[in-house]
Each structure stands twice: as C-alpha cells, then as structure tokens.
Amino acid sequence: MKAIVQRVYGSSAMLAVADVERPVAGAGQVLVRVRAASVNARDWHLMRGDPKIARWMDRSLFRRTGPANPVQGGDFAGTVEAVGEGVTDVAVGEEVFGEAVSGAFAEYLAVPRDLLDRKPRNLSFAEAAAVPLAANTALTLLRSVDAGQRVLIIGASGGVGTFAVQIAHARGAEVTAVCSTRNVEAARSLGAEHVFDYTRDTVTGRYDTVVDLAGARSLRELLGLVEPTGTLVLSGGGNYDGGSVFGPIGLFARGQLARPFVKPTIRVPLAQQSAAALTELRALIESGDVRPVIDRAYPLAETAAAIDYMESHHARAKIVITVAE
Incomplete structure (x- = not known):
C-alpha cells in the first residue's frame, strides 16, 4: 500500500511516498481503508522532533533521531475493511472515524476498536477526518x-x-x-x-x-x-x-x-481519545451544534505540502488529506 514515510527528523523533505506492507487487524483491532486524514500541529512537531525535550518525554511517539513510527498521521475517516478477534460491534463496510497513535497517512490503518466510532451521518469523509484530535481537545479544555x-x-x-x-x-x-x-x-x-x-x-x-x-x-x-x-x-x-x-x-x-x-x-489538561469521546462529538455534530471547518485539502502524495502550509503560520481551521475516493 502507499504511505507517507519518515525515518529521521527534519523538514518536509524527509517525507516520502513509499510502498509499505499493508497492516493486519490484530486482536481487538479494526483494519480501516482510509478515505481521508487530517493534519494537526502534532504532525509538524513529530516531523521536526521539536521541541527537543519531547524526544525524551514521550517515547511512544518520539525517538532520539526520528519518529517512533515511520508512518505518521493520527486523525482518519474511512470504511472498515476487516476486524480482528474479539471485535463484534463493528462490521465490514461501516463508515468510521477516529484518532490513531500513528499510521493514518496511508491507504490502510490498523487501529484499536476503542479509538474509533461510526462516522457522523451528516459529514463527508474529509469533514469527519478533521474532527477527532482537535474537537476532542476543545471538548476536554471546556469541560x-x-x-x-x-x-x-x-x-x-x-x-x-x-x-x-x-x-x-x-x-x-x-x-x-x-x-x-x-x-x-x-x-x-x-x-x-x-x-x-x-x-x-x-x-x-x-x-x-x-x-x-x-x-x-x-x-x-x-x-x-x-x-x-x-x-x-x-x-x-x-x-x-x-x-x-x-x-x-x-x-x-x-x-x-x-x-x-x-x-x-x-x-493544563491532556485530551485522551476514546470511542466514548468520539460518540459525544458525533452527537454534537449530528445535532448541528458543531461542524468542522476546512481550510484546504491535499492528496496523500502532497502530505509534505500540507504540513508545510501548517508550518507557514497561514493555516486556519483544519487541513485535510484525501487518500481515496
């Protein structure tokens, strides 16, 4: 499958489109065919390895010279391709959205069941991908x-x-x-x-x-x-x-x-993503109280340009990555 890969810290020149092995849904996981992803500030922090203290504070994301996972991206929306052992409440073909630890800048993503939920009915895949990290952070800050x-x-x-x-x-x-x-x-x-x-x-x-x-x-x-x-x-x-x-x-x-x-x-609250938080956000969106605002959309192959745009300080609202039609 196609994915955006980065092995060492640096500018967007470190990002490359590459063929990587398609993940498999393990126990408690869902394999998602990614239709859209979105860019967050976290992505440029991981790309740059900045601030440097983070390289020693969060070893789940950062290593000394490069990201812990070479395929980045957290927010995603797509369709269920397969489910792993123990997953009984999500079916193949369902439309879902959520936030993974990493791996969303790719055609397929294996993610724990408790990090996704059914996509809001009134959103496109691109709009749904713009929601998870940013909206859950806002929800946490305003509790x-x-x-x-x-x-x-x-x-x-x-x-x-x-x-x-x-x-x-x-x-x-x-x-x-x-x-x-x-x-x-x-x-x-x-x-x-x-x-x-x-x-x-x-x-x-x-x-x-x-x-x-x-x-x-x-x-x-x-x-x-x-x-x-x-x-x-x-x-x-x-x-x-x-x-x-x-x-x-x-x-x-x-x-x-x-x-x-x-x-x-x-x-200084720290948002914790979960299916419960996504369900709460889905209710706010489907009621019409909240809607994602998208600044620009880029194809997967131009993920580097999307992150550059965020780094330029000119971005507003959300930037999305379209992965598949």
Whole structure:
C-alpha cells in the first residue's frame, strides 16, 4: 500500500511516498481503508522532533533521531475493511472515524476498536477526518464551562480554536474570540459574540475561563485576563522557528509551578481519545451544534505540502488529506 514515510527528523523533505506492507487487524483491532486524514500541529512537531525535550518525554511517539513510527498521521475517516478477534460491534463496510497513535497517512490503518466510532451521518469523509484530535481537545479544555460564563479563546481560528468557539457557544457561554483580521467574521459565524483582532486590538477584560491556544503571551499577561475565581486553561501553542528545547512545554511548566501561588485556577489538561469521546462529538455534530471547518485539502502524495502550509503560520481551521475516493 502507499504511505507517507519518515525515518529521521527534519523538514518536509524527509517525507516520502513509499510502498509499505499493508497492516493486519490484530486482536481487538479494526483494519480501516482510509478515505481521508487530517493534519494537526502534532504532525509538524513529530516531523521536526521539536521541541527537543519531547524526544525524551514521550517515547511512544518520539525517538532520539526520528519518529517512533515511520508512518505518521493520527486523525482518519474511512470504511472498515476487516476486524480482528474479539471485535463484534463493528462490521465490514461501516463508515468510521477516529484518532490513531500513528499510521493514518496511508491507504490502510490498523487501529484499536476503542479509538474509533461510526462516522457522523451528516459529514463527508474529509469533514469527519478533521474532527477527532482537535474537537476532542476543545471538548476536554471546556469541560468546566457552564451556561452564562464569559469565555475568552485565544487562537480561535485554528483547528482546536474553531471547535472551542462552537462548543463553548453550545454550552451557553458568552464567547470572546482572539484572532487575526481575516478570521474575525468566521469567528462570529461560529458563535463568538465578541472578537478581538490581535493585529490592532488590545485584549482587555476579565473572564471566567481563558483558553490559550496560541502560546504567544506571558503567564502574567494571561492571568491578568482571568477573574480571581476563574480558570486559565493552557494548551497547544508554538510555531516552528528554527527549533526549540522546550517550546510550549515551558509555558505549561510555569503554569503548573505557579498554581499554588495564584488565585485563578490553572489547568493544563491532556485530551485522551476514546470511542466514548468520539460518540459525544458525533452527537454534537449530528445535532448541528458543531461542524468542522476546512481550510484546504491535499492528496496523500502532497502530505509534505500540507504540513508545510501548517508550518507557514497561514493555516486556519483544519487541513485535510484525501487518500481515496
């Protein structure tokens, strides 16, 4: 089968289309014929091996000189080709979506049953592939948000941000978004009642929950935007700029160290993908409360260009990879 392969860290020049052995569904696994995948910030982090500290922190994804799995990609949507021993609730031919640890930038993918769910009925394969990691991250970050709360989302036009605006709005929160000029109207259309254009506006006010997805502001500045009884949520952030040792992990660590000494609660939640989370997202999508927003689509052979586009800092919302018709 065709797959995008990378064996050593570096630029997108390290990515190559190659013929690799088609995986087999083991016990508890499902073999998926991938119809679409999507690109996340995690993919350029893995491609670059950046930040360098990650090479020693997460050995399931990173090795010292290259990715743990030469075939990258997490988000996918496709059809069930075969099921392994013990899988009885998914049938061959069903349309599914989910997030694998790796291996989605390929024609076939073997994935544990508990990391996929049935595809939302009202989405195409490309749209469904845009959902899992970004939408589940947004859902995790906003677990404590209730109706009537004032929520500030910094980085509202990115993959996670577009889902976060919609989920916070669906929960009945008053949403304020921070994005660039070209994304202001898009943020409003997704449910933001107020929008700061960071290229010309100073972000002001106090909020019950501040979600920082950009990683461009100091911890002191972020805390100044949170009510004393509120919550600061740190996630994502950072762009490739020649390489880093700590990247956004530095801000997360400072936030954790400051927790005992500041009034607002500081959270650095880590999303855990599961079939249950995908089922919850499917319900939100099929009800019309949430929809994926796609910036661009690329064929599998142009996955390197898709990751380059994400690295260029110009990408907004989601970038998808079409694998098969």
